[in-house]
Amino acid sequence: RRNAGILPSLEDLLFYTVAEGQEKIPAHKFLTALKATGLRTGDPRLKECMETLKETLKKTSDGVTLDRHLFKRCVQSNIVLLTQAFRKKFVIPDFQSFTSHIDELYENAKNLSGGQVADYIPQLAKFNPDLWAVSLCTVDGQRHTVGDTKVPFCLQSCVKPLKYAVAVHDHGTEYVHSFIGKEPSGLRFNKLFLNEDDKPHNPMVNAGAIVCTSLIKVKAEVMNFLKNMAGNEYVGFSNATFQSERESGDRNFAIGYYLKEKKCFPEGTDMTSVLDFYFQLCSIEVTCESASVMAATLANGGICPITGERVLSPEAVRNTLSLMHSCGMYDFSGQFAFHVGLPAKSGVAGGILLVVPNVMGIMCWSPPLDKLGNSVRGIQFCTDLVELFNFHNYDNLRHFAKKHDPRREGGDQRVKSVINLLFAAYTGDVSALRRFALSSMDMEQRDYDSRTALHVAAAEGHTEVVRFLLEACKVNPVPRDRWENTPMDEAVHFGHHDVVTILQQYHDKYSPPARADDKESAEKSLDSLL
Ligand code: GLU
Numbered sequence: 355r356r357n358a359g360i361l362p363s364l365e366d367l368l369f370y371t372v373a374e375g376q377e378k379i380p381a382h383k384f385l386t387a388l389k390a391t392g393l394r395t396g397d398p399r400l401k402e403c404m405e406t407l408k409e410t411l412k413k414t415s416d417g418v419t420l421d422r423h424l425f426k427r428c429v430q431s432n433i434v435l436l437t438q439a440f441r442k443k444f445v446i447p448d449f450q451s452f453t454s455h456i457d458e459l460y461e462n463a464k465n466l467s468g469g470q471v472a473d474y475i476p477q478l479a480k481f482n483p484d485l486w487a488v489s490l491c492t493v494d495g496q497r498h499t500v501g502d503t504k505v506p507f508c509l510q511s512c513v514k515p516l517k518y519a520v521a522v523h524d525h526g527t528e529y530v531h532s533f534i535g536k537e538p539s540g541l542r543f544n545k546l547f548l549n550e551d552d553k554p555h556n557p558m559v560n561a562g563a564i565v566c567t568s569l570i571k572v573k574a575e576v577m578n579f580l581k582n583m584a585g586n587e588y589v590g591f592s593n594a595t596f597q598s599e600r601e602s603g604d605r606n607f608a609i610g611y612y613l614k615e616k617k618c619f620p621e622g623t624d625m626t627s628v629l630d631f632y633f634q635l636c637s638i639e640v641t642c643e644s645a646s647v648m649a650a651t652l653a654n655g656g657i658c659p660i661t662g663e664r665v666l667s668p669e670a671v672r673n674t675l676s677l678m679h680s681c682g683m684y685d686f687s688g689q690f691a692f693h694v695g696l697p698a699k700s701g702v703a704g705g706i707l708l709v710v711p712n713v714m715g716i717m718c719w720s721p722p723l724d725k726l727g728n729s730v731r732g733i734q735f736c737t738d739l740v741e742l743f744n745f746h747n748y749d750n751l752r753h754f755a756k757k758h759d760p761r762r763e764g765g766d767q768r769v770k771s772v773i774n775l776l777f778a779a780y781t782g783d784v785s786a787l788r789r790f791a792l793s794s795m796d797m798e799q800r801d802y803d804s805r806t807a808l809h810v811a812a813a814e815g816h817t818e819v820v821r822f823l824l825e826a827c828k829v830n831p832v833p834r835d836r837w838e839n840t841p842m843d844e845a846v847h848f849g850h851h852d853v854v855t856i857l858q859q860y861h862d863k864y865s866p867p868a869r870a871d872d873k874e875s876a877e878k879s880l881d882s883l884l
Contacts, residue, residue, distance in 0.1 A: 363424035364433050367780070369803075371440050371773045378419045381411055391439040392496025398585065398661050399495065402431035441774060444494040445713055445761060447763040452760040453498040455589040460488050460500045469722030469730035473600035481704070481721040485489065485732050491647035492714040495659040503642040505720060506588065508595050510701030511558075513542060513580075513635045514566070515674045515682065516648065517558040520579050521569045522670035523656075524830065530878040531570060534562045538681045538688070543727070544605050552616045558699065560697070561609050566621045567635065568628040585642035585660040587668070603633060610633045613615045629756035640705075642719045647709050649715025651698075675711060679747070683794045686733075694760045695737045695746035704731035755813045772799040779807035779823075782816035787823070797827040803836040810840035812857065815850035824860050830862035 372387050373379050384407075385395060394402055407428045410416055420428065429503050431781050438444065446452050454811035458745070461470045464486050473479035473741055487501035509516075521530050539555035554562035570576060582590050606629060614625045640648070651676060656666035658842035666674075683690040683706075690698060698708045706729055716739075718732035740746045744757040751759065776797065778786035787807070791797055800806055808829055811819035823829045832840050842861065845853040 356401050360498060363426070363431055364437050364780075366422070367773050367776055367801075368429055368433065368436055368440060369425050370420050371771070372425075372442070373422075373802065374439075375802060378421050378427055380881050381407065381420060382418065384425070388436075388439070390450050392446065392453075392492065392494070392498065393435075393439050394497050397495055397497075399435050400432050403429055406431065418795070431637050436492070437777075438869045441602055441777065444496055445492050446494075447762075448760070449496050449498075452757070455742060455758070455760075456488065456490065456498060457500055459586055459735055459742065462738060463720075463731040463734040464501075466731050466734055467726050470703075472719040472723060475595065475602055477508075477592060477595040478721070480704060483538075483720075483722045486706075486720040487642035487714065488718050488735060489642040489645045490652035490714050490716045491659060493650060493654040493659050493712060495650075496714075498644075499643050499646070501642070502719075505592055505594075505719075506639040506641055507703045507705065508592055508636060508869055509638050509640055509645070511563075511635050511638070511708045512645070512699050512701040512703075512705045514558050515678050515699045515707070516565045516580060516583065516653075517563070517570060517576060517635055518566050518677065519652070519656075519666050519670045519674040520576055521557075521566050522673050523579075523666045524571055527567060527669060527673055528587060530566070531787075533565050533569065533620070538675065542684075543636055546605070546609055546612055546617070547712055548612075548616060550644050550871060553618060554613070556677055556681045558677055560606060561613060564606065564610060564628060564632050565618050566624045567632045568625075573631055576635065577638075580648070582661070582663060582665040583658060584644040584647040585647045585651075585658045587647055588641045589644060590639035591634070592637045596634050599633040599636055599700075600630065605631070606632065611865075640717075642705075642717045644715035645705065645707060645719075646715050649709050649717055650840055651715065652709045653711055653713060653715045655712075674802060675709060678707075678709065681745065684727045690733075691692070692735070696736070696740065698736065700728045700732065702727060704732070706731040706736065708736055708739075713745070713882075772801055774808050775799055776801055776805070776810050779810040779816070780814060782811070782814065782819055784816075784818050784822055787819060791827055798829050798833065800833070800835075804832045804881065805834075805835045806830075806841070808833065808841045809835055809839070810845055812850065812853050813844035813848055815845070815848060815853055817850075817852050817856065820853050820856050824856065829858060832862045 359692045371720040372384050410424050410428055471479060471481055471483050485502045485505060487503040489503045491497050493878050502630050533548050533553060534556045534557050535553050544560045554565050555568045556562050598756050607780050610625050610629045614618060639648060645662060651665055652671055656671040657664045675697040678699050679691055681687050682697060682699040696708055696710055698706055704719055704723060706718040706720060708716040708718065718729060718735050720729045720731035722730050742758060744759050749757065775790055776825055798806055808823050834840055842857045
């Protein structure tokens with residue numbers, strides 16, 4: 355028997371979760387379990403854990419197995435994130451079942467053959483019409499990706515919402531909208547046309563995007579913003595596209611001169627260099643994967659989920675999402691808002707940047723475009739997505755049972771595990787314990803070391819939890835853990851005198867009742883206490 359007082363730490367609890375009763379964990383088991391939560395081993399937030407893991411494994415005898423001590427050492431620097439992940443606390447708790455649905459939707463759209471690849475410049479015409487990719491990143495940084503997600507392509511018009519966000523982040527709403535409207539134009543995106551006040555209709559059409567480009571203070575900073583939105587994943591530049599856009603850009607030059615004539619730019623603007631910058635921004639390259647992180651930054655109120663860095667102000671993000679919602683999909687914007695009900699922006703390279711606010715960012719990419727200029731497969735995917743999940747802005751989240759709510763699923767499993775019981779006892783979360791008791795969880799469950807919730811609560815000095823377990827749940831007050839220690843031993847060791855007092859009352863009078871009585875009396879006292 356060892357001394358009382360070796361507490362299960364969060365690291366211990368994580369070990370039990372992953373080990374499932376074994377004494378040691380093979381590293382691949384941990385990594386597989388980690389990936390199932392949606393986290394990537396390359397996630398910048400897990401850097402320390404992964405580095406320590408690599409180092410630690412080198413020193414083990416077989417190069418793969420971790421005992422509890424080594425495991426704890428590996429996870430301790432990222433324990434908060436890992437705990438959240440394994441307790442299914444992420445926005446999509448059952449990530450694997452969610453992504454299997456996504457894969458089905460991907461396959462469904464893959465079969466579509468319609469549409470034309472844009473061919474006004476060779477850099478776009480060269481793309482194979484079969485290319486098709488979907489990537490997503492949740493606000494907790496859960497990642498999923500299917501298809502040709504590592505092929506670079508140009509953002510083209512998908513950069514419009516991003517640079518608008520940067521402009522608002524820099525200058526605020528009022529200033530930006532003293533130059534640009536907020537209304538859908540009802541006209542093709544590259545029309546030479548202004549609203550009644552001689553301003554571009556909105557920042558999602560070319561005229562508005564060109565004025566928006568002129569508002570950006572430091573050109574060189576835009577690339578940094580984009581990089582940060584993408585969590586430092588791939589952001590490149592296609593110089594060939596830039597040159598072609600400039601050579602074939604007569605319409606945009608016409609718009610530029612018209613805007614200049616109507617005094618749409620801030621004073622002192624050099625219109626032709628603004629156009630150059632506009633073409634350059636269109637020529638910024640992403641992959642489906644990196645762009646999904648950009649979309650996720652918009653979904654997450656301007657904080658990049660995988661770095662935790664604030665990139666854009668909440669104001670800039672909210673404005674951007676509003677205008678994407680009403681104006682993001684060319685002349686299909688109204689229909690898209692109606693059927694899909696999510697902010698999105700498409701581009702001529704075949705990208706659709708889609709945002710499920712507060713949940714996830716998605717990038718769909720496939721070059722063939724429909725008559726209005728939107729990716730055929732992308733539109734199909736977006737439509738199918740909200741048919742299956744209640745992501746439409748006006749889906750009722752409480753009563754519309756026909757659709758899946760991936761934000762809630764996995765909830766059942768969540769309450770079952772002994773680990774969650776011990777977590778609640780550890781943190782003194784009485785209301786969580788009440789819920790467990792109500793869902794008729796066995797409140798005497800033991801962990802790998804035979805410790806109960808009562809042991810943990812006693813060691814932590816959570817009197818309310820101790821009282822609840824003893825009075826309402828009628829748990830055994832003298833369970834013995836692997837080292838024969840009782841909750842009393844823990845309370846004494848840690849000097850929690852009030853816990854000792856409570857436990858003493860129960861110690862003396864406890865005798866395990868017959869099973870039936872036990873349940874009945876437990877139910878009775880639950881009624882009175884819950
Ligand atoms: N470079 C294109 C233009 O400005 C962008 C087209 C688009 O993606 O909508 O005309």
